[in-house]
Structure formats: C-alpha cells, structure tokens
Amino acid sequence: MSKTIDTREAVMVGRRSDGTLVRRPLSPHLQAYDMLQMTSALSITHRITGVVWSVGMVFLVWWLASAAGGEASFNGAQWFFGSFFGILGLLGLTAVAWYHTLNGLRHLYWDSGRGFDLPTTYLTGRAVLIGTAALTALTWLVMLITWI
Amino acid sequence: MAAPTIRSLRSPLGRVRGLGAAKGGTHHWWMMRVTSIALLPLTLWLVFSLARMPDATWQQATAWIGRPFNAVLLLAFLAAAFHHTAYGLQEVVEDYVRGEMTKLGALLAVKGLCAVLWLTATLAVLRIAV
16 A cells, blocks of 8 residues: 555656656646547447446356256246346347457457557447447347247 | 655665566466457357347257357356456456555455356356256
8 A cells, every 4th residue: 555655656756857856747638638539438438348248247157057056047037137127238238248349359450560540440449339239239130030 | 736755765766666566467468368369259159149049948048058069168158258357357456446455355356256156157057068
C-alpha cells in the first residue's frame, strides 16, 4: 500500500537540470479525450463484454452440472433458460460473445502489427459492429428454425 | 498545484526498480493469445451447437454431451475459456483495484472461482460422457 503511493510519487516527480523539483505532466486522459469516439468506445466495450461473458460462463457451468445431476435438475435449468429473463439473458450473452470474439480477432490482427492507421481502425471497428449484429441474428435464426 | 517534494534520499529510479506489476508479463500476454486463437473455432462450434437445441430434453442433451466428439471439444472449450477468463479478469483487477492486499485478495478469489467453476463443468461433462 505504502509502496504503491511511493511508486506513483517516484515516477510523477522529476528534476530539472538546475536541481529544482517539478511535477511531471499527466497525459491528458479522461478530462481531455472525447469518450464517445468509436476507438475508445469499442475498446472499453471489449473489456465490459469480457467481464459479462465471464459471468455468462456460470450459466454454462450450471447447464452442464444440471444435466449431470439428472432429469429433474436439468428441467429446472431449462425452465429458467426458457423464461423471459432467461431468453433475454441468452440473447444479450449471444451479442456479447460475438462482439468479444470479433473484436478479439481485431486484436489478433493488431498483434500482427497491421491495421493501426485511422481509416483501417474505423473500418475494422465498423466491421466488428456489423458482424456482431449479423452473427447474433444468425444464431437466433438458427435457434428459431430448430425450435419451429 | 502543490510544489512537488521528495521525502527520500533514494533516487526515483531506485525506488521503483523491482516493483513492476506483472513480473511474468510476457507469458501472460502470450497465453491470452494462445487461448483466444483456440477459442475462435471452439466458440463458433459451441454457440451454434447450443442454438440448435433450444427445446432439448434431458435425454437429448445428455446424449449430445456424451458423444465423444462433443465431450472432447466441450472439455477443450472449458479449459481454454476458463484460462482466458481467469487471465482476463486478472488484468481488470490489476488495473482497477488499489492496495496490494485488496488486489491480492481479489486475484486469489478470481483464480479460485475460475478453477472451481472449470472443475465443476469438467466433472459434469466427464460424468455424462464416461
């Protein structure tokens, strides 16, 4: 704890050549940047969808464990997933999963050292949004066709 | 803004050296990529497989989980997904949780929860498949 403060203090304070102490400037962060730019909005959405998917994994574990537990427990889980909140949650999770998958693909593309220029960044960003909508619609279309 | 002060005779570099947050950062970064590549085909397979059984009975669901092909891919998905989840949530905790003890506690809780959930789901698949 004290170490954290000490570290922050150490890296934020510099010295001029004449020896006087000077507080180094913080890069202009939340106060200066427009948070509604597509780049930053998609970036924080990637993290949020990751956390939401982590919570969603609990439902997959529940579904598998209920199936292993026998017919009664499985029917209980299936009832929840078929309820209003169950369907709403699964619909949201589908979109979240496809967004995180497609934007993860975008991150892997960046990791190869490509696609950092602004036009490409916006192009891939739009592709992720359109792809998320398309794959979410396709997933639920497949579900509806099977169900009917 | 208050004038900066240094209440230590040690140099700033000497005070921060060895206090890097990640220690094993490269391994962490690389494993996130390895698991994410594994999860691309596995997620496509799992999501569309689950979408095709909305009204599955217990007999149908357990028959699907118990098929060796599906059971192996499910086990692979669970391993890759919970590894990726634990590492991903670790990044979130390290970025937002202040205080060494609180951070350590949150990290242990995240890792423990992911391990228990992974083992639970894995046991469930094995019980049905074996």
